[in-house]
Amino acid sequence: MSKIISFISRKGGTGKTTNAINLATTLAKLGKRVLLVETDTNYTLNTLRKMELFKVKDGLANFEILGSQDHQVADELAKLKEGKKHDYIVVDSAGKTTDEGIKKLCLVSDAVVVPTSLTQNDLLVTYQTVTDLSPARELNPQLKIIILPNRIHSSTNVFTVRENLKNLDAIILPVIVPQKNLFVNFSTLDAEKEYQPVAQAILNYLA
Template sequence: MSKIISFISRKGGTGKTTNAIHLATTLHQLGKKVLLVETDTNYTLNTLRKMEVFQAKDGKAAFEILGSEDHQVAQELEKLKDSRKFDYIVVDSAGKTTDEGIKKLCLVSNAVVVPTSLTQNDLLVTYQTVTDLAPARELNSGLKIIILPNRIHSSTNIFTVRDNLKKLDAIILPVVVPQKNLFVNFSTVDAEKEYQPVAQAILNYLA
């Protein structure tokens, strides 16, 4: 049965899409069967994939990308999860996901990853997001709610990160995504090798 990892946040710009892509490409590079689902109706990742494949022209194998919508993605994931076609399904949820959409997505997910920087605005949104996810955890007892420290300056100590996030009722990853251009600029085909520790830290909670 597929493991579903959903990236959720109450606002855009927190790093959902970039981290979802980095995780999917890393898992694919590790030999896993991966599906990336985006619920933004613009389906920008599918467009990016087409451009990358056209530019590469080398026939490089890549994982599948599926477009969906907030109100129907949970039902689609239920069917995909049972199909055993994929090892992992990574979901990049839209920034304007509804309360009902969040609840349904959480009920079918094995893990929800909430990326956040240490800016006051992002932290406030993260607190609200985790609060909104709590009821779903009561219905889905196996759900892991994971905080991913994202865009963290190289001079910031990991203890500072934990201190800023300690009041959250969620798992705080012991690794961070640094504030580097290589993590901001992403590809749906080529994996960024420096992302492997982050991917492995997430997978550790799905074992």
Template sequence: MIISFISRKGGTGKTTNITHLATTLASQKKRVLLIETDTNYTLTTLRKMELFKKKVTEKDAPFQILGSTDESIINELKKYKKEKKYDYILVDSAGKTTDEAIRKLCLESDLVIVPTSLSQNDLLVAYQTIQDLKPAQEINKKLKIAILPNRIHNRTNPKTVENVLSSLKATIIPTFVVTKNKMAEFSTLNPIEEYEEIAKNIVSLLNK
């Protein structure tokens, strides 16, 4: 299964959440590959730093991280799908993905996650991102698009979150990511218990 995290701008929580998802799935003995297309390669660099600090090698890591680009990711995904080595391939797309790259990535994805906070700016970005993705569903009938409520105050009423996000006209993941230090910080090696329910709800969308 291919799960892509897509947003029209950086800073919406794509990288943080995709890393939490990857570590959680890997801790459940799933075969996971994480690919980042942002050429800053944040996750690749973080992985190297973590391995160095722990004095371990890549073979000790719970899953593999590869760098790619918007232009080459599609052919790579097709290759990995044929090999059937992974249960989940997670794609952390670049912050400012082009229309063409978004469309191509959606055609190969089973699920696209659009993370957003409840701020007006993020909501506008999420709305535009979803509008960009909708045409791909006409071609890729199996494609699911879901909103991941991110950086939500833990005292926020779930109904409030649902009401605010309902205008985006996409599936809303019922468990939101709260504003907590543990959620904001992420490791490519260690899962956090708080993300298990969110990961469960994300994966359940693939079976509907």
């Protein structure tokens, strides 16, 4: 049965899309059967994929990208999960996901990843997001709520990161995504090898 990993946050700009695509490309590079689903109706990743394939001409996509919408994605995921066609389904949820959409997405997900920087605004949003997600664990006891420290300055040590996130009722990943262009300027075709430790840290909680 497929494992569903959903990236959720109460605001845009926290790194949902960049981390969703970096995770998907890394998993595909590791030989996993991957599907990426985006619920932003602009379908940014689908557009980027088409542009990349056009440029390389002979390039082959090693995983599929599907577009969906907030109000229907959970039902679609439930069917895809039972289909056993994929090892992992990665969901890039929209920045304006509704309360109902978040609840339904949590009920079908194995893990919810909340990316956050250490800025005050992002931290406040992250606390609110985790608070909103927590009740879903009563209905889905297997659900893992995971905090991914994202866009962390290279001079910031892990202790400082954990100190800023310690009051969150969630799993804090023991790795960080540094503030580097290579993670922001992503590709839907090529994996960024430096992302592999982050991907592995997420997978450790889905074993």
